[in-house]
Amino acid sequence: MVSQFSGVLQLTDLDDFITPSQECVKPVKVEKKQGRSVAKIQIEDDGSYFQVKQDGGKQKLEKAKITLNDCLACSGCITSAESVLITQQSHEEIYRVLRNNKQAGVAEQKVVVVSVSPQSRASLAARYGLSSSEAGRRLTAFFKGLGVHHVFDTSFSRTFSLLESQREFVERFHRKEQDKQALPMLASACPGWICYAEKTHGEFILPYVSSTRSPQQMMGSLVKGFFAGQQGLNPQQIYHVTVMPCYDKKLEASRPDFYLEEADTREVDCVITSGEVLKMLEEEKVLLSDVEPAPLDTMFSSVCGDELLGHAGSGSGGYLHHVFTHAARQLFGEEVKELTYKTLKNKDFQEVTLERDGVVVLRFAATYGFRNIQNLVQKLKRGKSSYHFVEVMACPSGCLNGGGQVKPLPEQNNKELLQQVEDLYREERPLVPEEDQRVAELYQSWLQSVGEERARELLHTQYHAVEKATNGLLVKW
Numbered sequence: 001m002v003s004q005f006s007g008v009l010q011l012t013d014l015d016d017f018i019t020p021s022q023e024c025v026k027p028v029k030v031e032k033k034q035g036r037s038v039a040k041i042q043i044e045d046d047g048s049y050f051q052v053k054q055d056g057g058k059q060k061l062e063k064a065k066i067t068l069n070d071c072l073a074c075s076g077c078i079t080s081a082e083s084v085l086i087t088q089q090s091h092e093e094i095y096r097v098l099r100n101n102k103q104a105g106v107a108e109q110k111v112v113v114v115s116v117s118p119q120s121r122a123s124l125a126a127r128y129g130l131s132s133s134e135a136g137r138r139l140t141a142f143f144k145g146l147g148v149h150h151v152f153d154t155s156f157s158r159t160f161s162l163l164e165s166q167r168e169f170v171e172r173f174h175r176k177e178q179d180k181q182a183l184p185m186l187a188s189a190c191p192g193w194i195c196y197a198e199k200t201h202g203e204f205i206l207p208y209v210s211s212t213r214s215p216q217q218m219m220g221s222l223v224k225g226f227f228a229g230q231q232g233l234n235p236q237q238i239y240h241v242t243v244m245p246c247y248d249k250k251l252e253a254s255r256p257d258f259y260l261e262e263a264d265t266r267e268v269d270c271v272i273t274s275g276e277v278l279k280m281l282e283e284e285k286v287l288l289s290d291v292e293p294a295p296l297d298t299m300f301s302s303v304c305g306d307e308l309l310g311h312a313g314s315g316s317g318g319y320l321h322h323v324f325t326h327a328a329r330q331l332f333g334e335e336v337k338e339l340t341y342k343t344l345k346n347k348d349f350q351e352v353t354l355e356r357d358g359v360v361v362l363r364f365a366a367t368y369g370f371r372n373i374q375n376l377v378q379k380l381k382r383g384k385s386s387y388h389f390v391e392v393m394a395c396p397s398g399c400l401n402g403g404g405q406v407k408p409l410p411e412q413n414n415k416e417l418l419q420q421v422e423d424l425y426r427e428e429r430p431l432v433p434e435e436d437q438r439v440a441e442l443y444q445s446w447l448q449s450v451g452e453e454r455a456r457e458l459l460h461t462q463y464h465a466v467e468k469a470t471n472g473l474l475v476k477w
Contacts, residue, residue, distance in 0.1 A: 089250045091276045097239050098147040110239040111231065114143050115152045115219045115300070118310055119245040120274040122425040123405040126417060127278065128289040132424050133307045137293035139243075139277070142286065144294060153301035154242070155310055155431075157218035158317055161189060162433045164212040164459050165319055166326040169389055173331060181207035184380075184387040187319045189214040191252035192394030193373065194463060201377055202465030208380070211460040215317065216242050216249055217258055220267025221458040222300055224260060226446045235263040241270045243277055245402030246395065257461050273404025302431055302438075310428035313339075314366060315421075316398035320352065320391040322433060324364050327389075328354050332361060341366075348372055348396055364389045369396035400425060 051059045094112075101109045116139060118132065125135035140151040165187070172182040188194060188210040197205045213221070219242065224235040242249065252258070253268035260267060272280075281288055295306070302309040313321025321339060328334040334354060341350045348368035353360045365387050367376050373392060379385040395401050400421050408417045433439070447455040 089253065089270045089272070091272050091280045093270050094146075094241055094272065094280075101147055111150075111233060111237060112148045112239045112241065113150045113152065113223050113227070114148050114241045114243065115154050115157070115216075115223070116243040117154045117215070117245060117399075118308070118425060118428065119315065119399045119402065119405070119421075120243045120277065121153075121308070122315075122400065122421045123245065123274040124277060124288060125424045126420045127406045127409075128287065130289060132310075132428055134293065135288065136308045137296060137306065138288050138291040140296060141291050141294035142281065142284075142288065145291075146280075146284075148241075150297050150299070152219065152223075152297055152299070153303075153308055154215045154219050155302045155308065155428075156300045156436075156439070157222055158215035158311060159302065159431070159433045159436045159439045160218045160222075160459060161212055161215050161317070162311065162319065162322045163439070165210055166323050166330075166433075168210055168212055169323050169327055170330050173327065173388065183389075184208060184385060185210050185323075185389050187389075187391045187393075188212055188461075188463075189317055189319065190393045190395075190399075191248040192246070193392045195248070195251060196370070196373065196394065198463055199466045204381065205377060206463045206465060209463055211462065213459055213461050214252065216244065216252060216268060216271075217461065218459065219300065220253075220258060222442075224263070224265065224267045225458060226442065227300070235260055235267075236265040238265075239269050240267065241272060242268050243274065244271055244404060245274055245399050246404045247273060248394070249404075273402075274406050275404055278406050302436065304429065308428055309431040310425070311433070312430040314391065314398055315400035315425050316366075316368070316391065316393045320364050320366050320389065323389055324352055324354070324362065327362055332356060345372070345375070348398075349375075360386075362389075363387050364391075366391040366393075368393045368398050370394060 051061055053059065097110055097112060101112070116136065121135050121139065122132050124130075124139065125132045128135065130138065136153065143151050169185050172179075172185050176182045186197075186205075186208045189212075191214070194209070197209060220240065223240045224238060228235045228238055242253070250271040253266060253271045258267045259265075296303050296308065311318040311322065313319070324339060325336045328336045332354065334356075336354070339352050341352055343350050344365075348366075349372045350366045352362075352364045354362035363386050365376075367373055367390050373394070376385065376390060376392070393399060395403065397418060401418055405421070408414055447458070450458070
């Protein structure tokens with residue numbers, strides 16, 4: 001059978017599963033019979049699932065067919081329904097828009113903007129033996145050579161996400177006595193986690209989830225809002241592409257919440273992964289290390305000279321780090337210079353606390369991967385969670401290990417490559433969000449001019465509980 005998946009997926013020699021480290025969390029289906037308990041499931045060494053009967057006999061189970069409505073966006077697989085999204089949001093689409101620009105008159109041309117995530121930049125830097133900033137300058141040259149007009153850096157839009165997360169947490173902390181669902185505040189930057197929360201735990205979990213937009217969607221607001229106005233353009237005249245470390249960002253960009261009804265356009269038109277950028281370079285027969293670097297676009301990029309700036313904390317954005325240090329200062333007058341992380345059940349579940357007079361006044365955690373997320377949710381449901389804030393990410397090891405990152409070379413293993421990418425990511429000089437003058441200016445000039453209610457719409461979003469029919473099947477996960 002001919003594969004319907006995009007070229008970059010075929011390159012990985014994988015079909016449904018795009019990341020070997022994590023299979024679908026809904027792998028098998030079991031017929032649900034009235035009056036009988038759920039059968040025991042046994043997983044063999046080769047990954048096969050067997051139902052163990054009461055007499056000890058075993059029956060092999062077929063893998064469940066997961067549609068996009070069932071999908072939890074865990075980055076474990078690409079479903080057949082999701083492959084349609086990938087066709088609509090792929091590097092082939094970017095080429096189509098760029099070809100149309102060359103053939104169209106000036107009035108019909110699109111202004112093409114590419115916003116690159118720092119995680120993707122680090123992934124590509126590792127492949128070509130570059131620093132992260134060098135990769136950024138060479139990617140700018142590569143994209144502009146194809147006909148792209150502007151190349152921005154989502155570390156800039158992440159500053160907005162961090163500042164809004166800080167403010168939201170302090171506001172929630174002040175009303176925690178009146179609102180039992182104000183805390184813990186759960187970070188919202190990971191679309192895989194958001195999809196899981198909406199589809200699996202719905203109205204119970206969503207009040208805890210931060211309303212702050214992710215860096216991708218903050219950049220969507222900036223590009224289709226402020227930038228369009230500055231350039232005298234209708235948002236529909238801009239084609240906005242983001243380069244991201246995971247496929248779930250394609251789902252996020254497609255949410256109705258991020259569609260501009262009046263302009264009849266999405267805030268982010270196309271999402272491609274780090275691996276798809278590698279595919280573009282290969283199709284152009286170009287090594288990124290051989291591309292002559294170009295000056296960085298400074299309008300929506302955090303730069304110092306020709307170096308890109310990052311943020312302190314985890315490779316998933318540093319939400320725990322920045323919210324914790326801000327809350328310690330604002331709520332308790334404590335200046336925290338360095339965070340001490342305590343590893344709990346595994347390396348993907350870590351905790352940070354602030355004590356005063358021997359009493360813990362702030363307890364934060366970073367929880368990565370669905371097994372840890374499920375434990376967190378169950379503690380919340382039993383009323384046994386003591387956390388005030390949790391940085392939640394669907395991928396084990398976080399965003400630097402996203403399913404859309406560049407895959408290891410034959411002589412590399414995943415662990416070595418991930419360490420290399422993390423080292424490159426952390427080499428960037430961190431910028432304190434409150435000290436970003438360009439962001440401060442935009443708060444004054446852009447957001448104050450549109451009014452408080454509109455500013456909230458541009459920087460925050462909402463989530464929706466999803467009800468699903470099971471069609472008589474029990475999905476075991």
